[in-house]
Amino acid sequence: QSALAQPASVSASPGQSITLTCTGTSSALGNYDLISWYQQYPGKAPTVLIFEGSKRHSGLSNRFSVSKSGNTVSLTISDLQAEDEATYFCCAYVGSSIWVFGGGSRVTVL
Amino acid sequence: QAQLFQSGTDVRRPGTSVNVSCESSGIDLNGHYIHWVRQAPGQGLEWMGTIAPGGSHETYARKFRGRMSMTRDTATTTAHMSLQSLTFEDTAVYYCARGGRRPDSNCFDPWGQGTLVTVSS
Structure with missing residues (x-):
């Protein structure tokens, strides 16, 4: 069980918007500047x-x-x-050189 | 093109150890933290540990302390990760990734291509 909770899957049609959440404790997400997001095919x-x-x-779409x-x-x-269909992970620095990842959200484009 | 190249697929018996290497090409690793992350089949990413520039300090996730070690060679810009006392649950793709110049620089970029380690009897 990850310290950062993400919905396992999210789906939507092309042209729509989706929001992927990453929920954690204040120690994990208290510093917004220490959070990153990754895409994985x-x-x-x-x-x-x-x-x-x-x-x-660099080069990331403003979408x-x-x-x-x-x-x-x-x-x-x-x-x-369609190219957004992938799994997305949040990552947070929790102090003392320790990082944690969320469980990941698989995005499906219908 | 800036890349990290990792050693190839490995199959290990339970109870043995595995070594994974990560060599840079076209990117500067000196002065940067190097992270190791693994991903079990069908699962998410799991941060394992990081080694400071110059190899002066290592930090391990709690579950890997005592059976994981990391080194780096600044001359060859290569990093190494060793995991001991392997169990079937260690079957995963292991990634290296370049971190920032500070311990809290939260940008793992780039990543190696991954090394599949299969633990099988």
């Missing part, structure tokens, strides 16, 4: 999308945005595309 290594809370990795409310951080994908 089946059989491939993860790649970073968002780091240090809200910084987009991807992040927000935070309490102990939940969210990744929103707007104008969903």
